[in-house]
Amino acid sequence: MWHATVAYDGTAFRGWQIQPNLRTVQGELQKRLRLLLGQPELRLTATSRTDTGVHALDQHINFAAPCSPDLSPESVRRTLNRWLPKDVQVRDMGFAQPDFSARYDSVGKAYTYVVYNGEKCHPLFSRFVWPMRRELSVPDMQEAAAHLVGEHDFSSFAVNPKREIATNVRRLFRVEVSARNGFVFFNVVGASFLYKMVRSIVGHLVYVGRGAARPDDIIGVLNARDRSAAAASVPGVGLFLAKVFFEKDEWQTYEPQLPPFGWQD
Amino acid sequence: MWHATVAYDGTAFRGWQIQPNLRTVQGELQKRLRLLLGQPELRLTATSRTDTGVHALDQHINFAAPCSPDLSPESVRRTLNRWLPKDVQVRDMGFAQPDFSARYDSVGKAYTYVVYNGEKCHPLFSRFVWPMRRELSVPDMQEAAAHLVGEHDFSSFAVNPKREIATNVRRLFRVEVSARNGFVFFNVVGASFLYKMVRSIVGHLVYVGRGAARPDDIIGVLNARDRSAAAASVPGVGLFLAKVFFEKDEWQTYEPQLPPFGWQD
Numbered sequence: 001m002w003h004a005t006v007a008y009d010g011t012a013f014r015g016w017q018i019q020p021n022l023r024t025v026q027g028e029l030q031k032r033l034r035l036l037l038g039q040p041e042l043r044l045t046a047t048s049r050t051d052t053g054v055h056a057l058d059q060h061i062n063f064a065a066p067c068s069p070d071l072s073p074e075s076v077r078r079t080l081n082r083w084l085p086k087d088v089q090v091r092d093m094g095f096a097q098p099d100f101s102a103r104y105d106s107v108g109k110a111y112t113y114v115v116y117n118g119e120k121c122h123p124l125f126s127r128f129v130w131p132m133r134r135e136l137s138v139p140d141m142q143e144a145a146a147h148l149v150g151e152h153d154f155s156s157f158a159v160n161p162k163r164e165i166a167t168n169v170r171r172l173f174r175v176e177v178s179a180r181n182g183f184v185f186f187n188v189v190g191a192s193f194l195y196k197m198v199r200s201i202v203g204h205l206v207y208v209g210r211g212a213a214r215p216d217d218i219i220g221v222l223n224a225r226d227r228s229a230a231a232a233s234v235p236g237v238g239l240f241l242a243k244v245f246f247e248k249d250e251w252q253t254y255e256p257q258l259p260p261f262g263w264q265d
Numbered sequence: 266m267w268h269a270t271v272a273y274d275g276t277a278f279r280g281w282q283i284q285p286n287l288r289t290v291q292g293e294l295q296k297r298l299r300l301l302l303g304q305p306e307l308r309l310t311a312t313s314r315t316d317t318g319v320h321a322l323d324q325h326i327n328f329a330a331p332c333s334p335d336l337s338p339e340s341v342r343r344t345l346n347r348w349l350p351k352d353v354q355v356r357d358m359g360f361a362q363p364d365f366s367a368r369y370d371s372v373g374k375a376y377t378y379v380v381y382n383g384e385k386c387h388p389l390f391s392r393f394v395w396p397m398r399r400e401l402s403v404p405d406m407q408e409a410a411a412h413l414v415g416e417h418d419f420s421s422f423a424v425n426p427k428r429e430i431a432t433n434v435r436r437l438f439r440v441e442v443s444a445r446n447g448f449v450f451f452n453v454v455g456a457s458f459l460y461k462m463v464r465s466i467v468g469h470l471v472y473v474g475r476g477a478a479r480p481d482d483i484i485g486v487l488n489a490r491d492r493s494a495a496a497a498s499v500p501g502v503g504l505f506l507a508k509v510f511f512e513k514d515e516w517q518t519y520e521p522q523l524p525p526f527g528w529q530d
Contacts, residue, residue: 009388055389081384086391119346123274124320126351128389 002063002073003096006046008088010055010236011127017049025050025088029061032083036076037065047102047244048109051196053236055128057257058091060102060244067095108173108245110189112256113202114238118182129183130238136209138179143215144208145175145186147222148201155225157201158194159233168194168225173251177205184209187242187256199233207231267338268327268361271311273353275320275501276392282314290315290353294326297348301341302330312367312509313374316461318501320393322522323356325367325509332360373438373510375454375519378467379503383447394448395503401474403444408480409473410440410451412487413466420490422466423459424498433459433490438516442470449474452507452521464498472496 006029014022018030026044034042047060077093084090116129117136155168174189186202208215212231221229245251271294279287283295291309299307312325342358349355381394382401420433439454451467473480477496486494510516 007388009391078384084385086386086396087388089385089388119343120349120354121351123272123352123354124322124393126274131351 001096001098001100002065002093003100003102004061004073004077004093005091006056006059006061006088007091008056008059009127010050010053010239012087013052015050015052015054016046016059025056025059028084028088029080029090032080033063033065033076036079036083037071039065045101045103047106048241050239050241051236054239054241056241058243059241060106060246062096062100062102102244106244106246107248108189108191108251109193109241110174110187110243110245110251110254110256111193111198112240112242113186113188113198113234114240115184115186115202115206115234116182117179117184121182125183128238128240130234132206132210134210136179136184136206137211138177138184138209140211140215141177141184141186141205141209144205144218145177147216147218148172148175152222153225154194154197154222156221156227156230157197157204159196159200159227170194170197175201176256185256189251189254196233199236199239200227200230202238203233204230206234266327266361266363266365267330267358268325268365268367269338269342269358270356271321271324271326271353272356273321273324274392275315275318277352278317280315280317280319281311281324290321290324293349293353294345294355297345298328298330298341301344301348302336304330310366310368312371313506315504315506316501319504319506321506323508324506325371327361327365327367367509371509371511372513373454373456373516374458374506375439375452375508375510375516375521376458376463377505377507377521378451378453378463378499379505380449380451380467380471380499381447382444382449386447390448393503393505395499397471397475399475401444401449401471402476403442403449403474405476405480406442406449406451406470406474409470409483410442412481412483413437413440417487418490419459419462419487421486421492421495422462422469424461424465424492435459435462440466441521450521454516454519461498464501464504465492465495467503468498469495471499 008025013025016025018024018026030044034040042063044061044063073093077090080090114129116131121129121131149172151171153169172190176187178185188198207213242257273290278290281290283289283291295309299305307328309326309328338358342355345355379394381396386394386396414437416436418434437455441452443450453463472478507522
């Protein structure tokens with residue numbers, strides 16, 4: 001099984017998942033890989049099916065295709081990068097075990113959400129943040145965030161929770177809030193997530209941060225198991241899929257990368 | 266006279282200068298200032314009429330409008346920023362002398378051009394760089410750049426040099442090349458510039474950097490006083506108007522800001 005990591009600026013994509021007549025990350029990658037490998041049926045699987053506007057620093061994908069000595073993963077990666085537009089990049093490519101699944105073998109994911117909390121974000125960063133002028137209390141958001149760590153029923157923090165799914169119980173390893181130069185970063189690390197869970201959590205933390213609810217009210221919101229008990233979710237523009245974990249406990253030593261990430265390449 | 270500084274992501278603008286039915290920075294600013302100040306004839310003057318796709322960290326503008334105790338520059342700036350789209354920001358606003366001109370009172374400008382010299386730029390930075398896969402020799406470009414410092418006839422480095430202008434002699438204070446993490450930065454500081462002069466200079470330095478000409482060939486290119494003696498110019502995507510100087514010798518202590526500029530706000 002082939003295994004690759006991908007980064008993208010989500011602004012001009014209608015999310016990860018392929019859709020007819022819409023520009024999606026899966027669509028852009030898959031059509032080029034099919035041509036490049038001569039595999040018209042090739043299909044990509046990703047760890048996270050990111051929504052419209054959501055960015056990724058470390059999306060993982062897998063696909064089945066024959067191995068050939070003429071086509072090393074490194075040469076495929078290089079050619080693919082030349083063929084791809086500049087808002088998506090393949091960062092690594094290699095072979096995994098035959099049964100590897102980027103989706104089912106991952107044991108955790110880290111998301112970073114970025115709010116610009118000030119008058120106006122610098123135009124060079126504005127496509128990667130959600131702007132919020134009203135001053136947010138970081139200590140209050142930190143206090144509320146701490147109540148979300150651990151195993152809980154997150155029905156109150158999932159948009160359209162899928163009732164057919166057996167449970168809305170999920171485990172969050174870390175929910176952290178920090179601020180720097182007007183930017184507020186939300187680092188949410190968990191084993192798995194419900195639909196729009198990170199954006200719903202950040203939406204409620206921002207609600208707490210601007211004083212509309214007390215930090216420990218979030219306990220009652222969790223217990224309500226009802227989406228309408230929590231505040232509205234925040235838009236995709238500030239959300240990054242920051243890291244995917246395949247090793248147990250890898251999340252413990254993870255250092256959140258804070259967009260726009262200085263000069264790492 | 267009012268005096269303001271403006272930053273913008275040039276990607277979605279057809280440059281600074283107002284044009285009918287095209288989205289320009291002057292157009293976006295001017296129509297909102299006219300409404301806000303109730304001055305339908307208000308006109309903006311900028312230090313640099315940046316081209317399509319060119320970014321600005323420190324564009325300076327001036328405009329004539331009545332002063333009123335109800336409309337402090339600070340309150341105008343705040344309202345204007347709320348009204349403006351997210352790719353342009355007014356950073357400072359105040360009153361200058363009645364005869365102040367952002368264009369004619371400036372004594373120098375610093376431009377930064379950014380090349381991504383590697384396989385593929387990270388998607389978060391790709392809208393602010395010109396990509397060049399072939400490896401560039403920084404020492405060769407530095408050697409060539411040194412020949413451009415000082416007063417020269419820059420006819421070879423101006424696209425469509427305006428023949429009606431008395432002279433194509435210009436003074437460059439600094440032409441510096443540095444590299445970091447795959448990015449190559451060109452810092453060009455001068456008293457004034459011919460049309461597309463920075464992009465023509467960088468185009469030729471890149472030509473030297475990839476070994477197509479020897480560094481000291483640039484002396485002959487300068488002496489030719491003929492645009493066709495130099496290599497093609499580079500596109501606007503990597504160009505930033507980085508700083509405008511109004512004080513003599515201010516350029517000497519200027520520290521180039523390297524996009525994406527870490528976390529300054």
